[in-house]
Amino acid sequence: MNGPWTAGAEPQAYPVTRSGDLVHVRQAIRALSQQCGLSLVDQTKMITAASELARNTLIYGGGGTVRAGLVDGAGKRGVASVFEDAGPGIADVEQAMTDGWTSGGGLGLGLSGARRLVDDFHLHTVVGEGTMVTIIKWVR
Numbered sequence: 001m002n003g004p005w006t007a008g009a010e011p012q013a014y015p016v017t018r019s020g021d022l023v024h025v026r027q028a029i030r031a032l033s034q035q036c037g038l039s040l041v042d043q044t045k046m047i048t049a050a051s052e053l054a055r056n057t058l059i060y061g062g063g064g065t066v067r068a069g070l071v072d073g074a075g076k077r078g079v080a081s082v083f084e085d086a087g088p089g090i091a092d093v094e095q096a097m098t099d100g101w102t103s104g105g106g107l108g109l110g111l112s113g114a115r116r117l118v119d120d121f122h123l124h125t126v127v128g129e130g131t132m133v134t135i136i137k138w139v140r
Contacts, residue, residue, distance in 0.1 A: 011069030011080070016057045025054040025066050025081075032079045036070055037139050046079055046137040049117040053083045053133050056111070061085025061131055071136055078119070078138035089127040097123075 014025050029050040033043040050066070057064040064085030071080040090096050097112050111133075115121040120136035 009070055011067040011082075014066045014068065015063075016054050016066055016083075016085075017063040019058065022051060022054050022058065025068070026051050028066075028068050029079065029081060032068055032070060033137070036077055036079050038079065038137060039140070042137055042140070045117040046081075046135075049114040049135055049137075050081050050083075052110070052114045053081070053135065056133075057083045057085045057131075061087030064130075073138075076138045078136050080120075080134065080136045083133045083135075084130065085132075086130040089129055089131055090123075090125040091127050093123065093125060 012028060014028060015021055016025065026047055029047050030043065033046050038046065050068075054066055057066065062085060064083065064087070066081055066083050068079070068081040071078050096110070097115070098110075111123065114133075114135065117137075118135040119138045120134070122134040123131070124133075125131040
């Protein structure tokens with residue numbers, strides 16, 4: 001399976017097809033963040049970013065999948081999540097990444113807010129095919 005995952009530690013996949021699934025994603029990210037040893041502040045940042053991105057997956061992507069797990073890199077450990085949908089994609093990434101821009105009534109963070117809350121943020125989108133966002137929060 002592609003992704004930033006720790007060798008030998010497969011990520012868990014969580015469907016995002018209804019609003020109740022967002023609770024399961026937040027719970028999974030909280031458990032992984034605690035297991036990894038993130039500070040309480042960093043746990044909150046990762047959970048908040050994941051919540052916003054899972055909501056985007058549901059609302060704008062029409063549903064999808066979240067994969068979450070532990071990662072290692074350059075002598076560090078962390079928590080990673082990959083949010084994937086087969087929705088319409090993002091036509092104007094620059095606008096979507098603008099601070100304060102929103103196309104709906106979410107948490108008000110948007111993609112730029114989620115990016116600020118994590119250490120690594122990667123967005124890949126193709127109009128008509130979908131979007132994939134990968135985030136990582138590293139233990140300091």
